Structures are given as C-alpha cells and as structure tokens.
Amino acid sequence: xxxxxxxxxxxxxxxxxxxxxxxxxxxxxxxxxxxxxxxxxxxxxxxxxxxxxxxxxxxxxxxxxxxxxxxxxxxxxxxxxxxxxxxxxxxxxxxxxxxxxxxxxxxxxxxxxxxxxxxxxxxxxxxxxxxxxxxxxxxxxxxxxxxxxxxxxxxxxxxxxxxxxxxxxxxxxxxxxxxxxxxxxxxxxxxxxxxxxxxxxxxxxxxxxxxxxxxxxxxxxxxxxxxxxxxxxxxxxxxxxxxxxxxxxxxxxxxxxxxxxxxxxxxxxxxxxxxxxxxxxxxxxxxxxxxxxxxxxxxxxxxxxxxxxxxxxxxxxxxxxxxxxxxxxxxxxxxxxxxxxxxxxxxxxxxxxxxxxxxxxxxxxxxxxxxxxxxxxxxxxxxxxxxxxxxxx
Numbered sequence: 001x002x003x004x005x006x007x008x009x010x011x012x013x014x015x016x017x018x019x020x021x022x023x024x025x026x027x028x029x030x031x032x033x034x035x036x037x038x039x040x041x042x043x044x045x046x047x048x049x050x051x052x053x054x055x056x057x058x059x060x061x062x063x064x065x066x067x068x069x070x071x072x073x074x075x076x077x078x079x080x081x082x083x084x085x086x087x088x089x090x091x092x093x094x095x096x097x098x099x100x101x102x103x104x105x106x107x108x109x110x111x112x113x114x115x116x117x118x119x120x121x122x123x124x125x126x127x128x129x130x131x132x133x134x135x136x137x138x139x140x141x142x143x144x145x146x147x148x149x150x151x152x153x154x155x156x157x158x159x160x161x162x163x164x165x166x167x168x169x170x171x172x173x174x175x176x177x178x179x180x181x182x183x184x185x186x187x188x189x190x191x192x193x194x195x196x197x198x199x200x201x202x203x204x205x206x207x208x209x210x211x212x213x214x215x216x217x218x219x220x221x222x223x224x225x226x227x228x229x230x231x232x233x234x235x236x237x238x239x240x241x242x243x244x245x246x247x248x249x250x251x252x253x254x255x256x257x258x259x260x261x262x263x264x265x266x267x268x269x270x271x272x273x274x275x276x277x278x279x280x281x282x283x284x285x286x287x288x289x290x291x292x293x294x295x296x297x298x299x300x301x302x303x304x305x306x307x308x309x310x311x312x313x314x315x316x317x318x319x320x321x322x323x324x325x326x327x328x329x330x331x332x333x334x335x336x337x338x339x340x341x342x343x344x345x346x347x348x349x350x351x352x353x354x355x356x357x358x359x360x361x362x363x364x365x366x367x368x369x370x371x372x373x374x375x376x377x378x379x380x381x382x383x384x385x386x387x388x389x390x391x392x393x
Contacts (some may be wrong), residue, residue: 001167003246004150005095005133007037007309009358011242011302012294013099015220017072018143019154020241023231025240028376030256033097035221036122036187036262039220042260043118043187044116044118045118045119046068046070046112046114046116046119046120047067047069048065048066048067048068048112048120048122048335049065049066049068049098049112049122050064050066050110050124051063051064051065051123052102052108052124052126052245053122053124053327054125055124055125056077056126057102057124057125057126057127057233057318058101058102058126058127058215059101059103059104059106059126059164060102060104060120060213060215060216060217060224060255061096061101061102062087062097062099062102063077063085063087063097063102063110064095064096064097064098064294064346065077065095065096065097065110065112065122066094067093067094067095067112067114068392070114070115070116070248071092071093071094071098071115072093072094072112072113072114072115072118073089073093073113073114073115074089074091074105074110074112074113075087075089075096075110075111075113076110076111076112077098077109077110078108078109078111079103079106079107079108080106080108081106083098083214085100085102085108085260086098086099086100087231089117089175092296093115094319096112099286100212100214100215101213101215102126102229102305103126103214103215103224103225103226104126104127104128104129104215104224104226105126105127105128105226106125106126106128107123107125107126108123108124108126108224109121109122110122110124111130118124121128121151121367122203129223129224129379130223130294131157131221131222131223131224131225132157132223132224132225132226133155133156133157133218133222133223133224133225133252133301134153134225135152135153135154135156135211135213135225137151137152137153137209137211137229137231138152138153138154138230139150139185139231139233139236139355140174140233140358141150141230141232141234142237143232143233143235143355144233144234144235144354145233145234145235145354145355145356145357146230146235146236146239146281146282146353146355146356146357146358147200147202147203147221147236147238147240147357147358148200148201148279148281148357148376148379149201149205149235149281149356149376150194150195150281150376150378151194151195151196151198151209151231152170152191152192152193152194152196152209152219152376153169153192153193153194154186154188154191154192155168155190155191155192155218155222156190157215157218157221157222158190158191158218158219158221158222159191159193159222160193160218160220160221160222161216161217161218161219161222162183162193162218162274162391162393163263163391163393164216164217165193165213165218165392166181166183166193166391166392167213167392168211168212168213168362169181169193169195169210169211170209170210170211170212171195171207171208171209172208172210173205173206173207173208174204174205174206174207174249175202175205175356175377176199177197177198177201177202177207179195179196179197179198180195180196180203180386180387180388180389180390181193181194181195181389181390181391181392182194182195182196182372182381182386182389183389183390183391184372184373184389185372185373186269187314187315187373187374188314192292192373194378195209196378196379196386198383200238200358201235201315202235202238203235203236203237204234204235205234205235206232206234207232207233207235207368208229208230208232208384209229209231209232210228210229210230211228211229211230211393212228213225213227213228213229214226214227214228218344221339222284223250232237232338234351237254237255237353237354237357238254238255238302239252239253239283239352239357240253240357240358240360241319241349241351241353241358242254242338242360242362243264243276243319243360243361243362244265245266245277245333245361245362245363245364245365245366246338246362246363246365247261247266247363247365248263248266248328248330248331248332249261249262249264249327249330249356250262250264250319250339251343251344252349252352256268258351259352260345260348260349261340261343262341262342262348262349262355263329263331263341263345264319264330264340264341264345265303265322265325265328265329265330265331265332265333265335265339265340266333266335266337266338266339266340266361266365267317267335267336267337267365267366267367267369268334268335268336269333269334269364269366269392271366271367272337273336273337273353274337274365274366274367275317275331275333275334275338275361275366276312276313276315276317276361276366276368276369276370276374277336277361277363277365277366277368277369277370277378278336278360278361278369278370278379278380279358279359279360279361279370279377279380280312280313280317280342280358280359280361280370280376280377281312281358281359281375281377281379282309282311282312282354282355282356282357282358282359283311283312283313283355283358283376284310284349284355285309285311285353285355285374286309286310286311286318287307287308287311288306288307288309289305289306289309289336290303290304290305290306290309291303291304291305291306291309291318294369301302301357304324306318306321307320307321307322307343307346308341308343308345308346308347308349308350309321310349310350310353311375312339312359312370312375313370313374313375313377314373314374314375315374316338317337317338317339318336318338318339319338319339319340319341319346319349319358319359320338320339320340320341321334321340321342321346321347322338322340322341323339323342323343325340326342329342330352333365339359339361340392358379359360365375386389
C-alpha cells in the first residue's frame with residue numbers, strides 16, 4: 001500500500017470516530033440544567049432547560065422547564081422525599097411551571113417528554129435552609145371535638161409572610177361550612193392563626209386541613225417550612241355550658257335542651273379574682289391537678305390538689321370541683337377566678353362535656369371578656385371583625 005493510501009485510510013478512520021463521538025454527545029445529558037438532543041426526530045431527546053440547576057439552587061422558586069424546539073407533552077418533577085411537584089404546560093407547549101415552589105435542602109429530578117415521543121432528564125438540589133419553622137396543630141388528628149372548637153396553628157418562629165402561609169392552608173368540610181382564618185399573637189407570644197366557622201359547627205361535620213407548606217418562606221427571622229402538615233377531625237354532639245355568673249348556676253345544654261343544672265360559685269368580683277365573661281372553649285380535661293396561686297399572679301393564696309379540672313383559658317380559668325367553697329354554691333361568687341362546684345356535680349359535668357364545647361359565661365360579676373388569644377376566645381368577636389384578621393383581606 002502506498003503512503004498516500006495509508007494516509008487516506010487513517011483519515012477516514014479518524015473521521016468515523018469523530019462522528020461516533022458526536023452521536024454519543026448528542027444522546028447524553030449536558031448536565032444538571034439541560035439535556036441536548038435532535039429535536040423533531042421521533043424518539044430523539046429534546047433539548048430542554050431548567051431554571052434551577054446545580055447543587056445549591058435557590059429554594060422558594062417554582063420549577064420552570066422550557067423546550068428549544070417542538071412542544072412539551074408532559075413533565076415530571078420528583079423530589080428526594082418521595083413527593084412530586086405538579087404543574088402545567090403553557091398554551092403554546094413551550095414551557096412548564098410547577099404549582100408549588102422548590103423546598104430547601106431537597107434534591108429534584110426532572111423528566112420532560114416532547115410531542116415526538118422523545119424524553120430528556122435533568123437534576124438539581126436546593127441549598128439547605130438557614131432556619132426551619134415548624135408548627136403545632138389543634139385539634140389532633142382523628143379526634144372528635146365540640147361545636148366551638150376552632151382549627152388552631154401555632155408557629156415555632158415568627159411568620160412575616162402571613163399571606164403566603166395562609167394561601168397554603170386549605171380547609172375542607174363535609175357540608176361546606178363557612179369560615180375564615182384569623183391571625184393573632186398566641187398567649188405564649190408566638191404567631192398563631194385560627195380558622196373559625198361563622199357559627200358553631202353542625203354536629204357530625206367532617207373537617208380536614210391540608211397545610212401544604214413545604215418550600216414556603218415564613219419571612220425574616222422565621223425560616224423555611226420543609227414539610228407539609230395535615231389533620232382530620234369530626235364534630236361531636238351539640239353541647240353548650242351556660243354559666244350564669246350573677247345567679248351562680250351552670251347549666252349544660254344538649255341539642256338546645258337542658259340536661260344538667262348545678263349550683264356553683266365563680267370568681268370574687270371587684271378585682272383580679274373575678275371570673276371572665278364571654279365565650280370560652282373547653283381546651284382540655286385535665287383531671288386531678290395541682291393548682292398554685294403564684295402561677296396566676298395571686299401570690300400564695302392557695303396550693304391545692306383539684307379534681308375534675310376543665311381548662312377554659314390560658315390565664316388559668318377552670319371549671320372544677322371545689323368542695324371547700326360549698327357554703328357559697330348557688331349563693332355568691334367567692335372563688336379565685338374559677339367556676340367551682342361540688343365533687344359530685346363537677347364529676348358529672350366532667351364526664352359529659354367534650355373538648356371544644358363552648359362555655360358561655362354571662363353576668364356583671366366579671367373582670368372583662370375573654371380575649372381571642374386567651375385559649376380560644378375568638379367567639380367574642382363579631383363575624384365581620386373576625387374576618388378582618390385574615391391576611392388575605
């Protein structure tokens with residue numbers, strides 16, 4: 001073989017290798033943000049771009065996928081937690097945008113299909129959050145509560161972006177109950193938002209809350225939410241405890257009918273020992289507890305083990321057994337702020353009430369009205385006033 005023939009053969013071999021390399025590059029991913037391909041050829045990988053890429057992508061942004069040629073048919077964005085970001089393809093088929101935002105500290109994989117049957121992949125990871133916000137939900141999951149129980153969410157850290165958070169809190173009911181969110185500072189000093197029906201719940205109502213907060217920034221000083229939350233509960237029978245402070249009686253009503261009427265003695269009027277008026281909601285049934293006066297700012301007035309204790313406010317107002325005060329039952333208000341009854345009567349009320357039952361306290365012998373954040377005192381606001389507390393107007 002001549003020198004010129006060998007040169008021509010070597011050149012053809014090198015050119016063939018170069019072509020093979022070019023095909024391989026065309027078929028492979030170009031990296032975290034893009035996938036290269038021969039658009040328009042059936043089954044070929046389309047060329048896509050993703051707005052988020054790398055190992056420190058910015059959290060709190062929707063995922064946007066664009067195609068260079070052709071149209072997007074479907075896009076799947078999966079995360080390392082086993083979840084998926086839903087989204088929509090634009091009308092012209094050129095882009096796809098996720099409904100939710102990318103959460104911090106999460107790895108995502110993207111798979112896009114075009115209208116020619118081709119597919120491309122990409123991946124990215126968002127940076128870790130500087131601070132994580134968490135929350136506490138009331139009522140607890142799969143519980144049954146009374147007709148006055150609101151949904152209540154208390155946050156570990158401040159929530160500056162209240163509207164953004166409220167938009168992700170979805171309440172559904174079995175009977176289209178009308179209600180509204182309202183923001184306040186909890187008695188503990190933390191940010192809190194409650195969902196209250198316009199009127200007391202109807203018995204048997206099924207209620208669900210989906211707090212789809214993963215990827216939401218709560219604002220300066222609050223940090224990111226890095227998970228979703230949910231709770232489901234049922235409304236029990238219709239019960240109202242009517243507390244007449246002036247006539248010293250507690251009457252338990254069920255379905256509008258009285259089922260128990262007992263004498264009681266409430267807080268001594270004229271000072272800090274007086275009871276609250278207005279509607280309180282039974283927060284918890286705590287049984288036998290130690291009550292100490294210094295915990296409610298009354299010095300060393302008492303230190304007692306108290307039976308049948310039913311908490312009404314965070315400030316320390318209870319309904320409970322108070323046998324030491326029996327001389328005043330049905331006659332005068334002589335307690336240190338609580339609604340006291342005989343052992344027998346308190347035990348009966350304790351057995352029959354449920355968490356979430358309203359205690360409607362009326363009369364002049366009171367020191368004021370229960371505040372919205374002192375337990376669940378939002379029922380003391382008109383519906384119009386309550387609605388103004390929503391961050392969504």
